[in-house]
Amino acid sequence: MMTAEAITNAGVLDLAEMSVRDANATLQAATEGAFTLRNPGGRHALACGLMHPVSVTVEGHAGYYCGGMNKEAEITIRGNAGTGVAENIMSGIVRVTGDASQSAGATGHGGLVVIEGNASARCGISMKGVDIVVGGNVGHMSAFMAQAGNLVVLGDAGEDLGDSIYEARLFVRGSVKRLGTDCIEKEMRPEHVAIVAGLLDRAGLFADPSEFRRYGSARRLYNFKIDNVGSY
Amino acid sequence: MTEQPRIPRTVPVKSATFDDYTLSEIRRAAATGLYDIRGGGAKRHLPHFDDLLFLGASMSRYPLEGYREKCGTEVVIGARNAKNPITLRTPITIAGMSFGSLSAQAKEALGRGANAAGTSTTTGDGGMTPEERESSNTLVYQLLPSRYGMNPDHLRMADAIEVVVGQGAKPGGGGMLLGQKITERVAEMRTLPQGIDQRSACRHPDWTGPDDLEIKIQELREITGWRVPIYIKVGASRPYYDVALAVKAGADAVVLDGMQGGTAATQHVFIEHVGIPTLAAIRPAVQALKDLDMHRKVQLIVSGGIRNGADVAKALALGADAVSIGTAALVALGDNDPALEAEYQKLGTTAGAYDDWHEGNDPAGITTQDPRLAARLDPVAAGRRLANYLNVMTLELQTIARACGKSHVLNLEPEDLVALTVESAAMAGVPLAGTNWIPGQG
Numbered sequence: 245m246m247t248a249e250a251i252t253n254a255g256v257l258d259l260a261e262m263s264v265r266d267a268n269a270t271l272q273a274a275t276e277g278a279f280t281l282r283n284p285g286g287r288h289a290l291a292c293g294l295m296h297p298v299s300v301t302v303e304g305h306a307g308y309y310c311g312g313m314n315k316e317a318e319i320t321i322r323g324n325a326g327t328g329v330a331e332n333i334m335s336g337i338v339r340v341t342g343d344a345s346q347s348a349g350a351t352g353h354g355g356l357v358v359i360e361g362n363a364s365a366r367c368g369i370s371m372k373g374v375d376i377v378v379g380g381n382v383g384h385m386s387a388f389m390a391q392a393g394n395l396v397v398l399g400d401a402g403e404d405l406g407d408s409i410y411e412a413r414l415f416v417r418g419s420v421k422r423l424g425t426d427c428i429e430k431e432m433r434p435e436h437v438a439i440v441a442g443l444l445d446r447a448g449l450f451a452d453p454s455e456f457r458r459y460g461s462a463r464r465l466y467n468f469k470i471d472n473v474g475s476y
Numbered sequence: 477m478t479e480q481p482r483i484p485r486t487v488p489v490k491s492a493t494f495d496d497y498t499l500s501e502i503r504r505a506a507a508t509g510l511y512d513i514r515g516g517g518a519k520r521h522l523p524h525f526d527d528l529l530f531l532g533a534s535m536s537r538y539p540l541e542g543y544r545e546k547c548g549t550e551v552v553i554g555a556r557n558a559k560n561p562i563t564l565r566t567p568i569t570i571a572g573m574s575f576g577s578l579s580a581q582a583k584e585a586l587g588r589g590a591n592a593a594g595t596s597t598t599t600g601d602g603g604m605t606p607e608e609r610e611s612s613n614t615l616v617y618q619l620l621p622s623r624y625g626m627n628p629d630h631l632r633m634a635d636a637i638e639v640v641v642g643q644g645a646k647p648g649g650g651g652m653l654l655g656q657k658i659t660e661r662v663a664e665m666r667t668l669p670q671g672i673d674q675r676s677a678c679r680h681p682d683w684t685g686p687d688d689l690e691i692k693i694q695e696l697r698e699i700t701g702w703r704v705p706i707y708i709k710v711g712a713s714r715p716y717y718d719v720a721l722a723v724k725a726g727a728d729a730v731v732l733d734g735m736q737g738g739t740a741a742t743q744h745v746f747i748e749h750v751g752i753p754t755l756a757a758i759r760p761a762v763q764a765l766k767d768l769d770m771h772r773k774v775q776l777i778v779s780g781g782i783r784n785g786a787d788v789a790k791a792l793a794l795g796a797d798a799v800s801i802g803t804a805a806l807v808a809l810g811d812n813d814p815a816l817e818a819e820y821q822k823l824g825t826t827a828g829a830y831d832d833w834h835e836g837n838d839p840a841g842i843t844t845q846d847p848r849l850a851a852r853l854d855p856v857a858a859g860r861r862l863a864n865y866l867n868v869m870t871l872e873l874q875t876i877a878r879a880c881g882k883s884h885v886l887n888l889e890p891e892d893l894v895a896l897t898v899e900s901a902a903m904a905g906v907p908l909a910g911t912n913w914i915p916g917q918g
Contacts, residue, residue, distance in 0.1 A: 293699030309695040313628040328682035347682040351623040369681040372667040466672035
């Protein structure tokens with residue numbers, strides 16, 4: 245039986261042989277090194293709460309909240325990720341090579357989340373400074389109440405993109421089915437092209453930054469006005 | 477010329493439906509086009525703990541000596557799953573109130589008072605401040621839909637985590653902090669522009685039901701090493717099902733907040749017309765715990781209108797393990813003090829009625845972010861007042877428990893209670909005084 249004590253700063257953690265608790269305890273205690281999580285089997289809360297610059301590769305599909313509240317670690321999920329991947333990420337990188345379920349990168353404060361495939365509904369909901377790059381499409385209500393950070397979508401966006409958005413920046417290359425309340429298209433200036441180029445580079449995804457359109461807050465709902473009652 | 481006989485007139489009658497308050501609210505709404513926002517909880521008359529009485533000892537019950545025989549008040553919260561459950565010297569805790577809604581001085585005073593009395597304080601919508609952590613020996617960290625300021629370091633610094641699903645003043649509603657109180661520091665903690673109205677989400681961003689919440693709690697436990705208790709706070713609306721689902725989701729404790737529970741700022745119509753009274757919520761909540769064989773294993777913390785030791789005793793007798801106070805704690809600090817009447821008059825209100833906490837003009841320096849006003853509150857003196865108040869309530873609680881023959885306050889039971897009204901008897905599930913009749917039970 246594999247135990248947390250047997251592994252220090254590198255190694256293979258096989259979830260067919262050890263509990264999620266032991267695996268997470270090992271990863272949370274490690275200050276450096278590279279780890280592989282084998283047989284994730286869609287288990288929840290894998291590699292969450294990491295605090296140091298370790299590298300973790302999840303070999304397969306992960307359940308809910310993989311990489312949640314990550315700080316400094318670089319986590320790669322070689323497969324699909326369930327709800328809330330990298331939720332409330334503070335720093336570091338969480339990458340999903342497949343698709344992500346709803347609420348990817350939710351409330352993230354910093355760091356980078358890369359979804360190479362599609363992300364479902366509410367991607368980047370209430371984001372607070374995280375950068376999210378999605379290789380495919382994002383579902384409805386993505387960037388709902390998004391406060392800060394950048395969401396870059398290489399594909400299309402679903403209904404109500406950026407509903408009730410604050411100061412986050414949204415960049416979409418494809419179509420937007422419908423913008424949410426108080427979200428408008430804005431001019432794509434050179435500095436924005438540079439932001440997209442930099443994020444694509446960090447994400448390792450390829451697209452022409454000039455093909456993206458920018459969306460953000462109209463700031464009409466920042467202070468309550470009765471004339472906006474139809475928007476509430 | 478003959479004098480006309482004087483015809484007697486009836487006195488003018490004002491409508492009970494369209495009373496003075498209602499008329500003034502219609503005029504205010506017509507003039508402004510805005511709904512009325514205020515702080516505090518439901519102000520209307522509701523069935524409450526005053527409608528219950530303790531029976532006390534008698535021929536068939538044996539009391540304890542008032543000042544000699546021990547009556548325990550210690551409670552342990554969170555032993556179901558947490559490695560480090562919380563032990564409190566008194567079952568009266570301080571409810572969640574944010575830095576932002578309250579001044580830093582008020583938050584410090586709450587911590588000081590709670591420490592002295594041996595109980596816990598709770599953060600609020602806006603994250604944990606260093607001063608708050610420093611001034612509170614036992615601090616409960618709230619996980620709210622907004623996730624303002626949420627970070628794993630604070631999560632690990634907390635002594636317990638409270639997942640806030642709802643609040644008694646506004647079940648189904650999100651938080652609200654208007655622009656006047658979004659100062660530079662508050663804005664920074666919440667990652668929001670300064671001076672804008674901040675309307676928090678009412679739904680959590682990454683889970684949508686009890687099945688998801690069970691997994692969310694697993695994540696929180698993984699991040700904190702299964703060390704600290706996890707509470708779930710619900711506004712009182714469907715307490716039987718909400719408590720059962722909270723237990724199913726893995727809660728170590730359930731916080732049940734009735735409609736008298738205060739809020740920093742919410743629409744008046746929401747506060748007064750959504751949710752149920754605290755008294756009506758306890759019995760079904762306790763029944764849910766009993767049906768699941770979880771009573772006293774998952775602790776029930778009741779809040780909303782707790783004012784004195786008798787209220788605490790009645791809540792415990794109905795099956796709660798602890799209570800939480802918010803509004804009463806603010807009053808102990810100095811809120812609505814008649815000594816400030818002249819200043820309340822300038823604000824168009826009067827001491828005892830001041831509830832425009834969202835406007836940030838609190839002359840007591842409590843519900844404000846104005847440095848000039850906040851500096852009026854001495855955290856040491858205010859903390860001392862809160863400690864005194866908590867100690868008095870604990871003594872009152874013990875007094876009643878001893879009179880009922882209980883050597884620990886958690887030994888109080890429904891059998892110790894009767895009700896003064898049919899309504900309260902039905903809600904609390906105790907007999908109408910002088911009868912053995914419990915409405916709804918035959």
